[in-house]
Each structure stands twice: as C-alpha cells, then as structure tokens.
Amino acid sequence: MFASVLVAGAATGNLPGTEGGTPADGAPAAPSGHHADVTEAAEEAAADGASPMEAARRAVSRSGDRWAAVYSESEYEEFEEALDGRYTGVGLWARERDGRIEVTKVGDDTPAADAGIRVGDRLRSVDGEKVDGRPVTEVVSILRGDTTGERAGTTVRLGLERGSRSWHETVRRARLSRDTVGVRRLASGVTVIKVGAFTKGSGEEVRTAVRQAPAGAGLVLDLRGNSGGLVAEAVTAASAFLDGGLVATYDVDGEQRALHAEPDGDTTRPLVALVDGGTMSAAELLTGALQDRGRAVVVGSRTFGKGSVQMPTTLPDGSVAELTVGHYRTPSGRGVDGHGLTPDLETGEEEALRRAETVLGGLGR
Structure with a gap:
C-alpha cells in the first residue's frame, strides 16, 4: 500500500487485494524482476539472520518504484485501521511537491489544528529529522511514531x-x-457531498446521501483534497450516479481487469464534481469515470496524477512490501498516472463552488 491514507494524506487506491499509487503513464510499473528482487533480498536476509524488512527496503529504494513501500507488521495493522477511519497521528494531510512536503489539509479538532498549522504550510522536519526529498511514506511513518514505537499521547x-x-x-x-x-445543503438548494477519503463504508454513505437529497436538487460531489483510499469504495460511490457499466480498467502483471458500477444509480440529477491538485488515486478513478461517461461536469484544477496499482507481499518476518504491478485507466482508456485529469471547467479554489452552482443552474434548465 502506498502510505497511511489518513495520517498524513498520502493515500492509496486499493482494490480487493490491490492498492493504487503512481509512476508515469505508459511506463513499466517498476524495473523487470522488481518483485523477485525484493522477495529474494528479504529471504536471503532471513537466512543470514539479518532483517528481511530492512533488506526489502533497500531493494525497494534501488528499484525505481516510486510508490512502493515496506511496512513492519504493526505499521501495516495500523494502516488497515486507517482504512477503517481510525488512526494515530496529529491530524494533518500532506503530499510531496517538488521534493518538499506540503500540508494539504488539517483536520478539525486535531492536534495539528490546535497548533495553528494551515493548508499550504511546508513540513521541513519531524523530531529534528529533515523530510525534504523523502518519500511521503517515510514522513508518515515518522509522524506516527512507527519508527520508534511511539503511539497516542507521545509528542x-x-x-x-x-x-x-x-x-x-x-x-x-x-x-x-x-x-x-x-x-450540506446550500441556500441555492444544491446538495454538497464532501468525500475526504474512501475508507470502508464511505461508498455506501455517498449512495445514501444521493438518495436522501431533495428531489430535483443539483448535486456537487466535492473530491478536493481527497487523497484516495479503497478503490472498491470509489466504485460503490460511482454506483450512486451510474446505471452499471464500466468505471475503470487496470492491469496486474499484464493481465487486464475491469471494475463495474452496480445498476440503478441516479443518472438524471445534475451533477458537478469538484477536484484539485489534492484529488488522488481512487478519487481520480471516480472522477475519470463520471467525466468519461458524461455523467458529471468536472470543475476545479488538474488532479494529482496517481494511478498505479500496488499489491502486498508478506515477507519472512511478517513485514509487508507493497509493490507496483500495473496501472489504472478511465473508461475511455485515459491513463491518469503522472498526468492527472483536466477539469471540464478550470477555476481557482475560492470560486470553484460558486462556479459549480452556476453550472448546475444551467444543467437544471
């Protein structure tokens, strides 16, 4: 898995048994023999009495697989808890931009919010360790205290x-x-459904919100800052707006597979999807499906561009390596990886919702 979805916002796009990440579209997911190299390094280390996890991390660092990561058994357990919506951390989300770590969201009533940290702030160090140039996965691990075994209550x-x-x-x-x-419902009557991440159960929550929205009201699906999560949940969310059909295709070690929405979604109510540079992975997959199939007008700025597939490999010491095996594509065959998605209407953050209301007014007529 790419990183802890909810601790610092480096999200996954996970399928049943797979997750989502990113190198460049059309390029190999990782150098040939990547999986074998990592597994072999871990097995050799175990045979020599060394740490399989550390050996795997060294192999991953040499592989060129940007989104690969190696987790201890406890780190991986906490990651899975994060996908359930529970996590230990300080309540900030971040992404890597130009080799630096930038805060993309701060949770309400969290330690980060109480400390006055804001969106756009740069995170330069954690406990004296500089984080510039480090993968987000490592920064997340340090923030959580995984490297030292520290948990809730520690500073x-x-x-x-x-x-x-x-x-x-x-x-x-x-x-x-x-x-x-x-x-929430705006004064104009528009219902805004904000999805912060695709954790377990979030897809069904979106479907419920659509069913409960007032008849005839336009909908805004706000995916800004959504760093991804479980792809299965994103597909369920897509089912709220589509009457079955293709959501995305993906490949795993060259084998082509497809994801389909369930039938009987609301296909008539006017819909705008809001996106920005923090819209990643599973959220991009959902956006691409709605855009390609003409179901939503996409408003905002270009999305992040994270569309690769990772799968877990358990190592001899119980640690887990998440390694890239393929890429997602939208229903029309567009690759998200390294490119992101371009909105139908590009606009700045502050005016995005207002523009969405304007678009919905036109769609309603």
Whole structure:
C-alpha cells in the first residue's frame, strides 16, 4: 500500500487485494524482476539472520518504484485501521511537491489544528529529522511514531515553514477518527457531498446521501483534497450516479481487469464534481469515470496524477512490501498516472463552488 491514507494524506487506491499509487503513464510499473528482487533480498536476509524488512527496503529504494513501500507488521495493522477511519497521528494531510512536503489539509479538532498549522504550510522536519526529498511514506511513518514505537499521547516536534516564516511546533499524537463523508445543503438548494477519503463504508454513505437529497436538487460531489483510499469504495460511490457499466480498467502483471458500477444509480440529477491538485488515486478513478461517461461536469484544477496499482507481499518476518504491478485507466482508456485529469471547467479554489452552482443552474434548465 502506498502510505497511511489518513495520517498524513498520502493515500492509496486499493482494490480487493490491490492498492493504487503512481509512476508515469505508459511506463513499466517498476524495473523487470522488481518483485523477485525484493522477495529474494528479504529471504536471503532471513537466512543470514539479518532483517528481511530492512533488506526489502533497500531493494525497494534501488528499484525505481516510486510508490512502493515496506511496512513492519504493526505499521501495516495500523494502516488497515486507517482504512477503517481510525488512526494515530496529529491530524494533518500532506503530499510531496517538488521534493518538499506540503500540508494539504488539517483536520478539525486535531492536534495539528490546535497548533495553528494551515493548508499550504511546508513540513521541513519531524523530531529534528529533515523530510525534504523523502518519500511521503517515510514522513508518515515518522509522524506516527512507527519508527520508534511511539503511539497516542507521545509528542512530536514539527519544523514548519509558511512563506518567509520558519518555526517549530510540538504537538501530541492522538487517537483520531474521521467521518469521511459530509453532506450540506446550500441556500441555492444544491446538495454538497464532501468525500475526504474512501475508507470502508464511505461508498455506501455517498449512495445514501444521493438518495436522501431533495428531489430535483443539483448535486456537487466535492473530491478536493481527497487523497484516495479503497478503490472498491470509489466504485460503490460511482454506483450512486451510474446505471452499471464500466468505471475503470487496470492491469496486474499484464493481465487486464475491469471494475463495474452496480445498476440503478441516479443518472438524471445534475451533477458537478469538484477536484484539485489534492484529488488522488481512487478519487481520480471516480472522477475519470463520471467525466468519461458524461455523467458529471468536472470543475476545479488538474488532479494529482496517481494511478498505479500496488499489491502486498508478506515477507519472512511478517513485514509487508507493497509493490507496483500495473496501472489504472478511465473508461475511455485515459491513463491518469503522472498526468492527472483536466477539469471540464478550470477555476481557482475560492470560486470553484460558486462556479459549480452556476453550472448546475444551467444543467437544471
């Protein structure tokens, strides 16, 4: 799996048995023999009395697989808890941009929010360790305290930067949970369904929100800052708006597979999907399906571009290596990986919702 979806926002796009990540579209997921190299390195280390996990991490670092990661058994268990909407952390989401770690979201009533951390802040260090140039997976692990075995209640010192200002904040890790789907109604009558991540059950929550929306009201599916999650949940969410049919195709070690929506979704109500540079992985897969099939007008800015597939391999010591095996494509065959998706109507963050209401007014007429 790519990273802890909910701790620092580096999300996966996971299928039953697979997850989502990104190298470049059309390129091999990783160098030939990647899986065999990692597994062999771990097995040799175990035979020599060394750490299979560390050997696998070294092999992954040499592989060129940008989204691969190796987790200890406990880290992987916590990752799975995160997909259930529960996690230990400080309540910030982040992404890597130009070799630096940028905060993309701060959860309400979290240690990060209490410390005054804002979207757009740069995370420069964690407990004195510089994070520039590091994979987001490593930064997540340090934030959570996985590398030292620290858990909820322990403190972590963050080095931050905002414009020309640099400072440090000490925050206390907490056991957090999140409701990843929120619903509100605008004065115009438009129903906004905000999906923060695709954790277990979130797809059905979207379907329920659509069914309960007032008759005739336009819908906004807000996927801004959605760093991904379980692809199966994204497919369930797609079923809220489609009457069956193709959601995406993907390949696993060259074998082509397809994901389909369930029938009887709402195909007539006007729909706008809001996206931005923080829309990743499973959220991009959903956006691509709605856009390609003419079901939604997509408004906002270009999405992140994370569309590769990872699968887990259990190593001799119980640790888990998540290794890239393929890529997703939208129903029309577009590759997301390394490119992202271009909105039908490009607009800035502050005016996106207002533009969505304008679009829905036209669609309604």
